[in-house]
Amino acid sequence: MKLLSSQVEGYIERSSWIRKMFETGMVLKKKYGEDAVCDFSLGNPDVPAPAAVGEGLKELAGCADKPFAFGYMPNFGYPSLRTKLAAAVSVEQGVKVDDTDIIVTCGAAGAINALYRAILEPGDQILCPAPFFVEYGFYAQNSGGELVTVPSKPLTFELDLDGIEKAINDKTRVVLINSPNNPTGVVYSQEELEKLADILKKANEGRERPIFLVADEPYRFLAFDDVDVPSILPLYPYSVVVSSFSKNLSLAGERVGYALINPEMPGKEELLAGLVLTNRILGFVNAPAVGQKLLEKALGSQVDKSIYLERRDAMASVLDKAGYSYTMPKGAFYFFPQAPGGDDVKFCAALQEEKILAVPGTGFGYPGYFRLAFCVGVEVIERSVDGFKKAIEPFK
Ligand code: PLP
Known part of the structure; x- marks a missing residue:
């Protein structure tokens, strides 16, 4: 059988x-x-x-006897958390973000899967520098996509921008980057990201379906030696940042993260509606209630x-x-x-x-x-x- x-x-x-x-x-x-x-x-x-997580949990225990304390909420997450998140990521990204630009997800993984389900047609390609986070291939295939990789420069792991440009074709729907990077620890520079954005802007000319630039950023908080982690949002309108609190709050098992749609993206409301729907129908429904409530209390702290x-x-x-x-x-x-x-x-x-x-x-x-x-x-x-x-x- x-x-x-x-x-x-x-x-x-x-x-x-x-x-x-x-x-x-x-x-x-x-x-x-x-x-x-x-x-x-x-x-x-x-x-x-951090201590705020433990304190938040104790407070939450005191609310458990209230009706709907941990009931369903809108598929995009608790509105109050969304507002706080929008303020926090505006500072992080250096771009004014509204709560309607964000959906709370089951980690960065949930955000990537909801996004792909919303935007991929069968056979669409996700272009990603290698080496890459192992799960990326599965996430692409979950929504009928295909992961295509371009080796980064040996030892330094800077982006091979020529290689990326050559690999773009009619099937390319997403360019996915991860900085600070798992597994290399590389942080892409402003110059590299600007050049990447220029390549994508050029590739988008005449296209009906834009290429999305997706930045997977669960390690944004963990940059050493005062290195800057530049934001892709000011560089390219069809960009989405996905991230989570798995690493900066050591909450990996609690599954809370988000997708942030570029506030300047033309038609962004449609993309958000797509994400809200796919977050629901993929069976996530919404990010965990406890995790979201904890986040409201712990946002701003970190390990x-x-x-x-x-x-x-x-x-x-x-x-x-x-x-x-x-x-x-x-x-x-x-x-x-x-x-x-x-x-x-x-x-x-x-x-x-x-x-x-x-x-x-x-x-x-x-x-x-x-x-x-x-x-x-x-x-x-x-x-x-x-x-x-x-x-x-x-x-x-
Ligand atoms: N992206 C990268 C690069 C990761 O290393 C991980 C987890 O290790 C994830 C995404 C998934 O993170 P999350 O727990 O937020 O789903």
């Missing part, structure tokens, strides 16, 4: 590298003990949520960024001591070093021998590199130095 669709069967068969590492990690931890394994495989924020900064510097020091090549991440909580010897899968296996878990770049559409997530304490990072040194030896 065949229970699954062929597509999902295929997905499971080619199951993600991150999941494979997670499973290997479980085996290693069981065999050698939790403390013996240095697990850099998962980007699951471990830094505790202690200095913890991530300390870890980034500790990881850089470990990689330097062990002789790895990498570009210092300017944001997010990942390193994407070159795999010594060039074969990332083989090298990650060598790291595993040293009880270090990393994800091969192949899993992110960019072989020859590997990803390290620093969602672990500094002590784990420092402890890994000998393992990194031993793993690289045979590849020198």
